[in-house]
Amino acid sequence: MKKLVLFDLDGTLVNAGGAGRTALCKAMKELYGKTPQFEHSLISGRTDLDNFSIVYELLKKKKPTAAELKKIKNKYLDILPQEVHAVVRAKKYDVIPGAQKLLDMLVKNKEIILGLGTGNLQEGARIKLAPSKLGKYFTVGGYGEDGHTREDMLLAAVKRAEKKVKTKFTPDQVYVVGDTHRDICAAKNCGFHSAVLTNGFGDAQKIQRAAAELEMKDLKDLSTLCVWLGIKEDPKGVKRGNYIMPASAIEHVFFSRTGIDEDRLKMLRIKKYSDLESGTIM
Ligand SMILES: [Mg+2]
DSSP: OOEEEEEOSBTTTEEOTTHHHHHHHHHHHHHHSOOOOOOHHHHTTSOHHHHHHHHHHHHHSSOOOHHHHHHHHHHHHHHHHHHHHHHHHTTOOEEOTTHHHHHHHHHTOTTEEEEEEOSSOHHHHHHHHGGGTOGGGOSEEEOGGGOSSHHHHHHHHHHHHHHHHTOOOOGGGEEEEESSHHHHHHHHHTTOEEEEETTSSSOHHHHHHHOOSEEESSSOOHHHHHHHTTSSOOTTOOOTTSOOOOSSHHHHHHHHHHTOOHHHHHHHHHHHHHHHHHTOOO
């Protein structure tokens, strides 16, 4: 059975040292004469289109037209390469530990199709990944221009992968790796598997509440990642399919004591997600 693994970019494959944010701020300053002020968490894990709208609204107090968005997009892409170069020169560009080894291993597995599932524009993703040379592993992807939500972007990635390998992917054949609660929530909304890196740009509390199937600091633990992907047996002898790697101790206890099945657990998580976005804690 083929599996599609979709990787987020910022904080999951590389850390581009804030080049994207700086490029966006400079683009806004050049276009509208003012630098927007905002917390990084406002834009991390969203699609670029969404970020352009949010930052435009911050400055102009109204929604951008399609023409305005296009103007911001072009200016952003003009500025981004020099910002990425500046970050590399300042030695602030990092490849996430384990990424190279993991991709090297997965690309050799005929069961696995590798894709990007990133909120970056396609061209922005290429620019940001260039210093890491990780772009060569990905033949398909979903990108920032595929919509305002991560769900749109992930679904676009799946469609492209289906076309490329001429196979239909059911949701349980799609695995999403990200670093913010938005990656997890989007994956769950589409019914996909989710893993999250806790050393990226996500908010620790929101990550915990969004409850991915797998939480890891970085990508170094290949063995656990392989169990999650179902390409290696669980050393505990538990078969994948009726066991979900617990994201929290509470979930583990709940699962193991009640023997809750995967569908019910998914419902629980969807409920958690809707509460998460509305800001109410369950
Ligand atoms: Mg990210």
